[in-house]
Amino acid sequence: MPSAHRASSSATSADPTGRPERLPIIDGLPAGPRERLSAMMARLELDPGVTFMHEGEVTQSLTIIVRGRVALRLRVPERGAVTILTLDPGDLVGWSAIVPPYRATTSATTLEPTELAVFDAVELRELLATDPELAAAFLPPVLETVAARVAATRDQLLDLFRGVGVDPW
Amino acid sequence: MIATAVTLETEPPRFLPRERFEDLLAALGAGGRRVVGPTVTDGAIVFADLGSAADLPAGWTLKTAPGRARLERLPDGPGAARTFHYPVSGEGIKRFTFPSRVDALSMETGADGTVRVKVEAPAEPVPLAIIGARACDLAALAVHDQVLAGGPAVDPDYAARRRDLLIVAVECAVAGSTCFCASMGTGPEVTTGADLILGELDDGFVVRAPTAAGGRILAALDLAPADEDRAARTLAEVARTRASMGTGAVPANSRSVLIANLDHPRWDAIAERCIACANCTLVCPTCFCTGTEVQSGFDGLASSATRTWDSCFTDGFAQVAGGNFRPRHRDRYRQWLTHKFATWWDQFGTSGCIGCGRCVAWCPVGIDIRAELHAMAGAASAPVAAPLPRHDVRALPQVSQEALEFTPGKVVAVIPETADTATLRLATEDPRILAGAPGQFVMVAVPAFAIPPISISRFHPDGIELTIRAAGAATSFLTRLRRGATLALRGPLGRGWPLEDAYGRDVVIVGGGIGLAPLRPVIDAVLRDRDRFQDVRIYLGARTPRERLFVEEIDVLAAREDILVRITVDRAGPEWLGRVGVVTQLFKTVRGTGTDATAFICGPERMMVATADVLGDLGVPREHTWVTLERHMECGVGLCGHCQVGSRFVCRDGPVFSVAELGGDLRLEGL
Numbered sequence: 066m067p068s069a070h071r072a073s074s075s076a077t078s079a080d081p082t083g084r085p086e087r088l089p090i091i092d093g094l095p096a097g098p099r100e101r102l103s104a105m106m107a108r109l110e111l112d113p114g115v116t117f118m119h120e121g122e123v124t125q126s127l128t129i130i131v132r133g134r135v136a137l138r139l140r141v142p143e144r145g146a147v148t149i150l151t152l153d154p155g156d157l158v159g160w161s162a163i164v165p166p167y168r169a170t171t172s173a174t175t176l177e178p179t180e181l182a183v184f185d186a187v188e189l190r191e192l193l194a195t196d197p198e199l200a201a202a203f204l205p206p207v208l209e210t211v212a213a214r215v216a217a218t219r220d221q222l223l224d225l226f227r228g229v230g231v232d233p234w
Numbered sequence: 235m236i237a238t239a240v241t242l243e244t245e246p247p248r249f250l251p252r253e254r255f256e257d258l259l260a261a262l263g264a265g266g267r268r269v270v271g272p273t274v275t276d277g278a279i280v281f282a283d284l285g286s287a288a289d290l291p292a293g294w295t296l297k298t299a300p301g302r303a304r305l306e307r308l309p310d311g312p313g314a315a316r317t318f319h320y321p322v323s324g325e326g327i328k329r330f331t332f333p334s335r336v337d338a339l340s341m342e343t344g345a346d347g348t349v350r351v352k353v354e355a356p357a358e359p360v361p362l363a364i365i366g367a368r369a370c371d372l373a374a375l376a377v378h379d380q381v382l383a384g385g386p387a388v389d390p391d392y393a394a395r396r397r398d399l400l401i402v403a404v405e406c407a408v409a410g411s412t413c414f415c416a417s418m419g420t421g422p423e424v425t426t427g428a429d430l431i432l433g434e435l436d437d438g439f440v441v442r443a444p445t446a447a448g449g450r451i452l453a454a455l456d457l458a459p460a461d462e463d464r465a466a467r468t469l470a471e472v473a474r475t476r477a478s479m480g481t482g483a484v485p486a487n488s489r490s491v492l493i494a495n496l497d498h499p500r501w502d503a504i505a506e507r508c509i510a511c512a513n514c515t516l517v518c519p520t521c522f523c524t525g526t527e528v529q530s531g532f533d534g535l536a537s538s539a540t541r542t543w544d545s546c547f548t549d550g551f552a553q554v555a556g557g558n559f560r561p562r563h564r565d566r567y568r569q570w571l572t573h574k575f576a577t578w579w580d581q582f583g584t585s586g587c588i589g590c591g592r593c594v595a596w597c598p599v600g601i602d603i604r605a606e607l608h609a610m611a612g613a614a615s616a617p618v619a620a621p622l623p624r625h626d627v628r629a630l631p632q633v634s635q636e637a638l639e640f641t642p643g644k645v646v647a648v649i650p651e652t653a654d655t656a657t658l659r660l661a662t663e664d665p666r667i668l669a670g671a672p673g674q675f676v677m678v679a680v681p682a683f684a685i686p687p688i689s690i691s692r693f694h695p696d697g698i699e700l701t702i703r704a705a706g707a708a709t710s711f712l713t714r715l716r717r718g719a720t721l722a723l724r725g726p727l728g729r730g731w732p733l734e735d736a737y738g739r740d741v742v743i744v745g746g747g748i749g750l751a752p753l754r755p756v757i758d759a760v761l762r763d764r765d766r767f768q769d770v771r772i773y774l775g776a777r778t779p780r781e782r783l784f785v786e787e788i789d790v791l792a793a794r795e796d797i798l799v800r801i802t803v804d805r806a807g808p809e810w811l812g813r814v815g816v817v818t819q820l821f822k823t824v825r826g827t828g829t830d831a832t833a834f835i836c837g838p839e840r841m842m843v844a845t846a847d848v849l850g851d852l853g854v855p856r857e858h859t860w861v862t863l864e865r866h867m868e869c870g871v872g873l874c875g876h877c878q879v880g881s882r883f884v885c886r887d888g889p890v891f892s893v894a895e896l897g898g899d900l901r902l903e904g905l
Contacts (some may be wrong), residue, residue, distance in 0.1 A: 113811075136814065140445045150808045151814045162282040176811045213819075221804050225838040226747035226777035228654075231867065232706025234686030 088129050088182060089155050090206045098199035105188055109181040117181070118159055119174035126183045127162040130154050133179025137171040149221070150214065151176065157210045162186035163193060164211075245449065247465050248457035251438040254314070255287040261454045262363040262400060270330065271365035271402075272323055277305060279323035281330070284365070287317075296320035298410035298591065300811050301600025318366060319434065321410035322590050326371045326519035327364050331395045332378060339525060339539035339640075341681040343723070351640035351679045351722035355487055356394035363400040367428065369421025370413075370551050370590035372403055374519030376426055379521050380582045386886065387633035389869035400447055403428035407471040410591060414483035414604060418589030433468025440468045483589070483604045484575070485611040492576040492610065496568065496902055500610050505564035507599045512545035514601075515570065516595035520586050521545070523875030526868050530682035537681045544868075544876070546570050548727075551876060554866050555705035556838055565904030571603060573878065580881030607902045618892045633871050633886075639665065640722035646697065652781045654704045655748065656713040660723070661697040667723060668693070672755030673730025673862060673890045676700070677870050679722040680715075683708035687867045687885070689752035690726060701751035701783065727870040730891050731756050731860060736832035740768045742854065746775040746817055746837025750783045752862055753836050757791070768830065770797040775817030775837065779803050780808045817841065818848045828853035835861045843901050846893045856894035863889050863896075879905055 091099055091106075109128070111117060118124060120140060130156050138146045149171065152158055158173050158181070167186065194199040242690035247700070250258060263269045273282045274291045284290065292315050297304050303324060308314045344350060367375075382392040406413075406422040406465035415421030424431045429448030433440040440460045443449040485491060515521040525544035530537035544551060545568045552559040560566050578586030587603075594602045650656050662668065667676065675689045678700065685707050704710040715721070733756065741760055745753045760767055772791065776782040782801065792799040800820045802813040813820070831854045835842045841877040842861045849859055865877035865884040872886035880899040882888060899905055 082679065113557070134811075134813070136808075138808065144807075146808045148808065148810060148814045150819075151802075151812070153813070174808075217816045217819055220818075220840070220844060223840065225841050226775070226781065226804060228555055228703065228705045232709060233550060233553050234555070234684050234706045234708040 084152055087131045090129060090157060094202045098202045101199055105184060107183045109183045111175045111179045113175050113177050116172050116174040118169045120169055120172040122169055124159050124162040124167055124186055126186050126190055127159045128155050128183050130180040131180040131182055135179060136174040136176050137172045138174060139171055160211055163190055247440045247442045247460040249438055249460040249464055250441050250457055257455055259284060259287060261451050264544055267361040267363050269363045292317045293378055298412040298595040300594050301597055302601045303595045316434055318404040321407055321408055321413050322368055322370060324517055324591060324596055327367050328519045330364060330391055334543040336391050336541045338541040341679055342536040343681050349680055349720045349722050353639055353789045356390040360889040361398040367401050367403045368406055369424045370415045370588045371519060372427035373420035373588040377520045377584055385632050387873055389873055404432045405472045406475045407434055409475045409479045412591030412594040413479055414591055415589040416476045416479040417481050417483035420588045422472050430478045435467055436453045437466055440464050463677050484607045488575040488607050489579055492572045495610055498610055501564040501568050504567050504606055507601055508563045508567050509599060510547040510563045511598060512547040513596050515545040515547060528646040528684055534682035552866050554864050560904050562904055577881040586691040640724045643721050643723045645717055645719045648717060651783050656700050657701040659699050660772040667726055670726030671730035672759055673752055674726035674728050676723045676725030683711055687870060691751040691754045693755055703748050728885055731834050731890050733759055735858060737766050740831035741770045742831050742833040743772045744817060744835045746841045749837035750774055753834060756834050763798060772799045773817055773820045774801045776803050779806055818844050821848050829855060857892055859893040860890055
């Protein structure tokens with residue numbers, strides 16, 4: 066992990082609830098699963114320019130952006146790093162932590178001072194495997210996130226703002 | 235309306251012996267009136283100037299079937315010398331009232347560099363008499379009167395040609411297998427539009443004069459009254475013609491069947507046969523779509539524009555900078571047939587088909603619209619329903635002839651925006667343009683180039699701005715103009731953004747790419763009157779950071795505390811620290827948007843649909859979600875027919891529409 070980050074447990078957060086900011090994916094869960102997930106949540110503060118997830122490598126954690134902005138990037142050797150999506154507070158980074166083969170499909174790099182809510186990939190998978198109530202509540206919003214990204218990526222593929230065809234004028 | 239008035243026939247019919255037909259021609263031609271009628275030319279019946287009665291197609295008939303029309307000699311016998319014993323000819327009388335080529339504009343750059351555009355005065359045609367028009371031709375003429383002279387804009391050339399026209403109609407004594415006027419209620423009896431009506435018998439013609447002009451001709455001929463037997467025989471012949479056609483050639487509910495089945499697989503089946511040759515539109519007496527051809531000298535300093543017949547079957551008909559809205563033959567055939575039998579009603583209160591059957595006979599592959607309509611009705615895949623209530627196009631304000639004139643605009647500044655886009659700041663003194671509304675557009679003319687419609691991207695007290703992407707020859711030239719150059723403007727045109735719909739409400743403005751340009755006057759207006767609106771949120775998408783428009787201006791807006799501005803790009807390198815992703819992704823963090831919001835959206839159509847969907851999910855009502863459509867526009871006032879989307883002419887009924895108004899048409903491919 067880069068040196069620029071500072072980790073903390075939720076229990077030591079300045080706010081007594083441990084989650085002073087809105088985290089829609091967590092907030093929307095029933096009380097029981099929400100509490101069990103929150104108990105395993107850690108906090109991570111990162112400076113801008115820190116790559117905390119690496120394309121092609123095993124995803125170490127599923128994270129939710131508390132504040133800041135994160136770029137999902139792909140390596141294209143002849144073009145360098147290409148940003149294909151940026152994510153804002155409330156967005157989920159690292160869904161591949163709970164989806165086989167648990168390998169990151171993009172790199173994730175902070176663009177601003179960023180705070181993340183962090184769930185260790187192995188612990189989270191174990192919890193999902195042993196806690197059906199939590200799995201049933203948590204997986205649909207994760208799937209919703211992935212589906213929205215697929216749909217948005219399709220629109221991006223269309224490159225709609227590029228002029229095509231022969232202009233009659 | 236210019237339609238020739240029908241007067242009560244108070245005079246009894248007269249009899250014109252065949253040997254005196256020459257006298258009729260002479261009476262019609264008195265005073266220098268040009269007289270045209272059917273002739274046999276190149277194996278077809280063609281309207282041409284008549285030198286004498288001998289030029290008429292005496293002794294000929296025409297046999298028609300789907301994909302077939304052949305002249306044949308009449309069989310020997312008493313009727314062998316009949317003159318009009320054929321059903322409709324390949325061409326009607328359209329080219330005399332609505333010629334295929336009409337001088338439209340002349341444009342020149344003067345010695346002082348000033349561009350002048352002159353709208354050509356309407357033709358001053360010599361008075362014309364047409365002999366041999368049929369009931370269907372006259373029904374078509376009445377349709378054209380509604381389309382081209384019924385407003386909101388009037389085609390001045392058509393109006394001039396219609397002004398002094400004498401029509402001698404013939405009631406059909408024979409129908410072709412392709413004729414179906416009886417089913418459309420337009421014939422074979424002549425009920426409207428004729429000054430004289432002929433019923434042909436072997437030895438001559440029973441003549442009626444339903445108008446005063448026709449009555450004067452008849453009086454000059456000094457004919458004896460037709461005896462009852464002759465009058466009865468002509469009526470019987472027309473009755474036989476009617477009976478031979480039968481009724482029900484097309485389903486009575488064709489209009490609702492078509493509207494309910496815009497995605498019917500039958501369209502694909504037709505498209506497998508249709509070769510998009512455009513013959514049907516060329517022979518159709520009601521088709522009125524036109525294009526503009528520009529001819530230029532080598533120096534490009536002077537040019538002229540000609541209005542020409544166009545066809546919705548041609549490749550370029552629905553072409554715009556972003557692509558082609560009707561790339562497939564099925565799209566074009568569906569446009570043509572649904573226009574004739576369905577959306578024409580919404581636009582003009584009549585059917586666009588008058589049952590002449592020319593499109594059937596002169597279709598080289600023999601597609602029979604009667605059969606297609608029956609097939610569609612018989613296998614309707616969607617429930618047949620009454621057409622949706624439509625935008626009331628007949629309630630639109632009239633367009634004055636002055637509004638069709640061009641006015642000068644002088645380039646006072648050129649602001650480069652991106653590699654291919656520039657903003658021209660233009661000075662103009664035209665009060666109409668200065669009083670334009672956000673969302674309206676102007677037609678922009680410079681010699682030697684086609685005349686594009688361009689959205690106004692800002693209003694100033696003494697001019698306007700146009701933000702133009704170089705996507706073709708004309709737009710490339712415009713973006714390279716220098717300060718001091720002049721061009722010609724016509725407008726402002728169209729219905730703009732309804733700002734009043736957002737008074738007292740939240741405002742959501744979503745722009746994609748060059749789509750920000752037509753929204754910029756909305757942003758200006760909202761900020762000028764900020765207190766009239768609740769929360770104001772602006773979401774902008776661009777292809778890349780370098781392709782953003784009005785960058786400094788938007789940065790200033792983004793720094794304001796009384797509005798929210800979010801910008802995203804579709805793709806970026808690591809140097810870009812802003813947002814990346816499609817514009818709809820921006821909304822997920824603003825769940826507060828909802829029923830109290832009015833949205834104004836402009837960008838590629840798919841982006842607008844996706845945005846409207848997301849906003850709809852957030853609760854923004856469809857009635858308060860506004861989009862602006864881009865379509866091919868040649869005239870800007872609803873006369874050229876290019877920009878139709880369903881029953882709407884985008885240029886005059888839009889380009890701004892609510893998502894509720896557009897309904898399913900917004901997402902129907904190829905419409």
